[in-house]
Amino acid sequence: MSRPPTSRDLARMAGVSQATVSRVLTNSPKVTAETRERVLQVLKDANYTPNALARAMKTGRTDTIGVFMTRVTSPFHAELLDEIGRVLSSMGLHMILWNIEHDQEETIAEVLQQRFVDGFLLTSATYDSKLHTMALASGTPTVLLHRGIDGLDCDQVVGDNWQGAYDAGRYLVDHGHTDIGLVTLTHTGNTSRDRDLGFRAALADAGVKIKPGNVVSVDVPHSAGHAAAIKLLSRKKPPTAIYAVTDLLAFGVLDGARARGARVPDDVWVVGFDNTEMAAWEAFDLTTVDQPVHGIVETGIQLLRDRINDPDRPTEVVTLPCPLAIRGSTANRH
Amino acid sequence: MSRPPTSRDLARMAGVSQATVSRVLTNSPKVTAETRERVLQVLKDANYTPNALARAMKTGRTDTIGVFMTRVTSPFHAELLDEIGRVLSSMGLHMILWNIEHDQEETIAEVLQQRFVDGFLLTSATYDSKLHTMALASGTPTVLLHRGIDGLDCDQVVGDNWQGAYDAGRYLVDHGHTDIGLVTLTHTGNTSRDRDLGFRAALADAGVKIKPGNVVSVDVPHSAGHAAAIKLLSRKKPPTAIYAVTDLLAFGVLDGARARGARVPDDVWVVGFDNTEMAAWEAFDLTTVDQPVHGIVETGIQLLRDRINDPDRPTEVVTLPCPLAIRGSTANRH
Secondary structure, eight states: OOSOOOHHHHHHHHTSOHHHHHHHHTTOTTSOHHHHHHHHHHHHHTTOOOOHHHHHHHHSOOSEEEEEESOTTSHHHHHHHHHHHHHHHHTTOEEEEEETTTSOHHHHHHHHHTTOSSEEEESOOOTTOOHHHHHHHTTSOEEEEESOOTTOSSEEEEEOHHHHHHHHHHHHHHTTOOSEEEEEEOOSSHHHHHHHHHHHHHHHHTTOOOOGGGEEEEOSSHHHHHHHHHHHHTSSSOOSEEEESSHHHHHHHHHHHHHHTOOTTTTOEEEEEEOOGGGGSTTTOOEEEEOOHHHHHHHHHHHHHHHHHOTTSOOOEEEEOOOEEOOTTTOOOO | OOSOOOHHHHHHHHTSOHHHHHHHHTTOTTSOHHHHHHHHHHHHHTTOOOOHHHHHHHHSOOSEEEEEESOTTSHHHHHHHHHHHHHHHHTTOEEEEEETTTSOHHHHHHHHHTTOSSEEEESOOOTTOOHHHHHHHTTSOEEEESSOOTTOSSEEEEEOHHHHHHHHHHHHHHTTOOSEEEEEEOOSSHHHHHHHHHHHHHHHHTTOOOOGGGEEEEOSSHHHHHHHHHHHHTSSSOOSEEEESSHHHHHHHHHHHHHHTOOTTTTOEEEEEEOOGGGGSTTTOOEEEEOOHHHHHHHHHHHHHHHHHOTTSOOOEEEEOOOEEOOTTTSOOO
């Protein structure tokens, strides 16, 4: 037959019910040895692909990687997820995706103990989460992607958030800005921390002080960037440039400026961090620090495969450069 | 101990190597009965969570659902994926994600035969793909979500794309538009087909003809919507309203209008389809047809669970209404 045989076809050929075929495939004890043998012979004759579970039991490998992620609706995370899927597929690996926003910590602990996968990729490690320690304690090979944990004895591949942020700050200072707004996240992870500290360091090195009222600490969504922009642009003397630690926040800042009637870049420059595809759209035309998504993902998955094949190899921490991408939200073009 | 035991801990407690623990966990025949028993006793004493693979072999259930999807970087698909993850997690189910853009058809055929999962959710069924027929032939319970296939004997949950598009067309006509642009996709799936035909039907019912030069057939990305807008707005007599069959295309249309210096809604109205979160951002403020993502996902996953529990139940096709969400891209506010 041209199409692959269904369990119905196989049942007919073996002269048994579909339920019996299913019992054989799942190694149920409720099947006699004779029936089992007859069904297995039919499967063999039909070139039936071996049950992945049975193969996994035999080899101890599932060819499946578990990915822990947050906020797939955020443009950067969607791009990261897309790239992870692309690279895993190109290597013949499957992806189990867990969204750690949705899953309870107990569920995750159970998952980590189940060794359903050959390895874990964690894209959202934070200092206040036990996920990475649980993952490492489970004994399953684990790599941190995109967001690292300082000093953790674990393979990690991250962008150089500090340097990228420093360059963004330096760029604003070099173009004469001295009254600068900072839209920053509560620091639970390395990414937001370094994007904040690197930026402040550039200003400090240039002798530019950030006014306390020019710093707004916010939550992750677009609406938070929007509110921050309204707040900053409502000051008696609004800043002439605003840097937000993610593109999503910067899109919110641009929309807040729009709502407030402030022109970008004539009245205020706006800089983000991520260089998502959307940053290049006319609606935003955003100057932003580029995250090397492809390099982060490809390097991280390679490290994970190396770790799976050699659990005792020394851990590696790889940091990739994050260059500034300059667009219309900062370049006065009149 | 407070943390879960690692395979190293277990090995120490059983007085064997880590490799031996691993062999026991994967049912390797290379372990003596005595050693196996000792290791299993240690596992039991340590309340070690049973190996998911072993459990799956025993029950024939993996508690895992396979999701086939395209373009997770498109805002609508990201929201759909996020919702699928949320609902599966709330039911204690895991998600294996395959991106059918990245995987070869042979890989997918193999995946379908491996019965690694209890069921499949297909979100991007098209007439020129064999995926849904392969999924059904595999004997694994399958539900089509978001995009259906007419007359296919398979559970399906879709939005009423035709009626939503009809209402969008009717809305433009009711507000006096007679020169209307249509940015449409090549029809490989029900969604784009019905969003095109429903819209045309509304105009035909109102006696409004669409000029052939006002119809632009495009590919999916933002840049395609952008190019379509430039084309339509460059006509000697540009249309006074443009309807695009997805929000992503409509964002491109809005950006094309921006590039062209056309004011929305003063010079041209723009209407999309999906009602993604981004549609409400100031940058777009897009009137669009709402897809009931939550209802589609929740109903679809419930149908899949019903199908898993009772493979012989009659198939169901559920169609949910898609109401129009009116925003600033159509409401003249001056």
